[in-house]
Amino acid sequence: MFPPLLEMPRSLYGELIADLAKSGRGIKEAGAFLLGHADNRGRRVSSYLMYDIVATESCPKHAYVVFTAEEMARAWEHCYATGLQVVADVHTHPMGPRQSVSDQAHPIVSVQGHVALIVPFFAMRGPQPVDIGVHVFEGAGRWRSMFRQAAHEAILLR
Amino acid sequence: MEKRIIIQAPFIKDGLVIKVQEGTHPEELRKAVLAALPAEHISADLEVFDEADDDPDTRAFADAEELHHGRVVHVGRCRLVDVVVRYAGRTAEQKFPPVTRIGRIKRWAVHSLGINPADANELVLQIAGTNAQPSRDQHVGCFIEQDTCRVTFDLVRSYTVNGDASLTSDHALLLQHIERAPFAMGEINGRWKLRGITWPYVFIDVRARDKREFTLRLQCDGYPGMPTGAFWDPVNDTWLPAHCWPRTGVRFGSALRTDWQSGTALYIPCDRNSIAGHEQWLQLHPAWAWDTGIGIARYLEVVWVMLNGEDYVPPAA
Numbered sequence: 346m347f348p349p350l351l352e353m354p355r356s357l358y359g360e361l362i363a364d365l366a367k368s369g370r371g372i373k374e375a376g377a378f379l380l381g382h383a384d385n386r387g388r389r390v391s392s393y394l395m396y397d398i399v400a401t402e403s404c405p406k407h408a409y410v411v412f413t414a415e416e417m418a419r420a421w422e423h424c425y426a427t428g429l430q431v432v433a434d435v436h437t438h439p440m441g442p443r444q445s446v447s448d449q450a451h452p453i454v455s456v457q458g459h460v461a462l463i464v465p466f467f468a469m470r471g472p473q474p475v476d477i478g479v480h481v482f483e484g485a486g487r488w489r490s491m492f493r494q495a496a497h498e499a500i501l502l503r
Numbered sequence: 504m505e506k507r508i509i510i511q512a513p514f515i516k517d518g519l520v521i522k523v524q525e526g527t528h529p530e531e532l533r534k535a536v537l538a539a540l541p542a543e544h545i546s547a548d549l550e551v552f553d554e555a556d557d558d559p560d561t562r563a564f565a566d567a568e569e570l571h572h573g574r575v576v577h578v579g580r581c582r583l584v585d586v587v588v589r590y591a592g593r594t595a596e597q598k599f600p601p602v603t604r605i606g607r608i609k610r611w612a613v614h615s616l617g618i619n620p621a622d623a624n625e626l627v628l629q630i631a632g633t634n635a636q637p638s639r640d641q642h643v644g645c646f647i648e649q650d651t652c653r654v655t656f657d658l659v660r661s662y663t664v665n666g667d668a669s670l671t672s673d674h675a676l677l678l679q680h681i682e683r684a685p686f687a688m689g690e691i692n693g694r695w696k697l698r699g700i701t702w703p704y705v706f707i708d709v710r711a712r713d714k715r716e717f718t719l720r721l722q723c724d725g726y727p728g729m730p731t732g733a734f735w736d737p738v739n740d741t742w743l744p745a746h747c748w749p750r751t752g753v754r755f756g757s758a759l760r761t762d763w764q765s766g767t768a769l770y771i772p773c774d775r776n777s778i779a780g781h782e783q784w785l786q787l788h789p790a791w792a793w794d795t796g797i798g799i800a801r802y803l804e805v806v807w808v809m810l811n812g813e814d815y816v817p818p819a820a
Binding site for chain 1: 589618619621623627629631632634636657658659660661662663665667668669670671678697698699700701702
């Protein structure tokens with residue numbers, strides 16, 4: 346038994362899943378930066394920033410997640426203004442919670458230990474942590490993935 | 504023999520090339536550099552910095568620099584530039600000589616932020632609040648904020664793609680049809696509106712003559728084959744109870760009968776669970792037959808016509 350990778354208020358998780366489903370409407374992918382604080386005790390999420398808020402030009406054009414450099418900088422500006430870090434990211438997939446080639450090639454934050462969540466079925470089926478793919482960036486392009494019970498244990502909803 | 508000197512400054516970001524004689528004394532070189540500047544930028548407080556007098560502490564991050572005196576110089580007022588690099592809520596901050604190249608700043612930032620250099624190839628420094636991305640050979644002193652000795656960069660990926668395009672073919676085709684004119688026209692004209700898709704179920708609100716909206720749940724696996732479905736209660740996430748169904752008069756016969764398939768399929772020619780055994784409908788109502796070219800908009804058009812006819816009757820509930 347390992348300590349959870351990610352902690353999040355249960356109510357915030359519910360809001361996040363609802364916003365992902367609302368943003369994608371079951372027809373396109375959606376995502377969010379998960380913001381909070383990280384230290385050697387873990388990563389605690391206290392808010393999130395939806396991708397469609399910052400990627401205002403790219404989101405309407407694509408059925409998957411795209412950021413230009415300028416759009417990503419808007420997210421960093423938000424972090425700077427709020428004093429929060431991107432402790433994880435999340436995006437939806439039309440089908441399963443495994444990473445695509447582009448997911449592996451483009452970590453949202455290229456720092457070892459960064460956590461990327463993938464929510465299946467466009468977040469339209471009321472996903473719980475056990476349904477989510479939890480992917481930990483290990484650096485040099487390598488990832489470690491967790492599913493089902495391991496994913497459930499990696500995400501602590503309080 | 505002449506040699507070329509490259510001058511960079513906040514007002515000459517791309518560099519200016521001058522030629523001086525080989526072996527020119529440093530003070531003469533300095534005068535030649537200042538004399539080459541545009542007249543409107545000359546002032547007494549300008550200093551000339553030489554790349555070879557760089558910051559030795561960050562030399563390990565130098566990016567293919569050839570540090571020879573009198574080769575590349577910087578002109579400016581700041582002896583040190585306070586550099587801040589922001590990345591996903593983390594920051595790296597340090598003072599650098601203005602003559603430090605952006606390539607070195609990036610390598611230092613990547614190291615300071617704990618990023619493996621192998622993962623940094625697509626990361627670039629972008630001046631905060633702009634879309635300007637200085638090149639590796641430009642001096643950091645060129646980018647100071649006005650009237651300061653400070654510059655803030657965002658470390659960003661030049662282009663990020665995440666996602667999985669591996670939809671099943673029926674799902675992908677349905678999404679294509681939703682983008683096409685027959686469906687889009689209905690949405691634009693307020694006849695229907697996509698509520699969401701939980702594949703293989705598509706939820707669409709169809710507007711009736713009295714502005715009521717009825718949600719259809721259409722099961723679309725096998726698309727562009729015929730869907731099947733009926734009215735849905737999105738609040739309680741179940742089939743709409745019979746007493747909440749709209750009604751039609753004689754013109755549409757029993758198309759909205761609630762006893763057919765227990766209210767899970769409309770009794771119309773473009774519903775796959777209803778057409779079976781009713782092939783004669785295709786001759787009687789050819790305009791209501793399924794058309795794979797039009798797709799889901801055909802089903803919606805049929806329902807919208809029924810809900811907007813003169814004989815439409817709203818539910819009592």
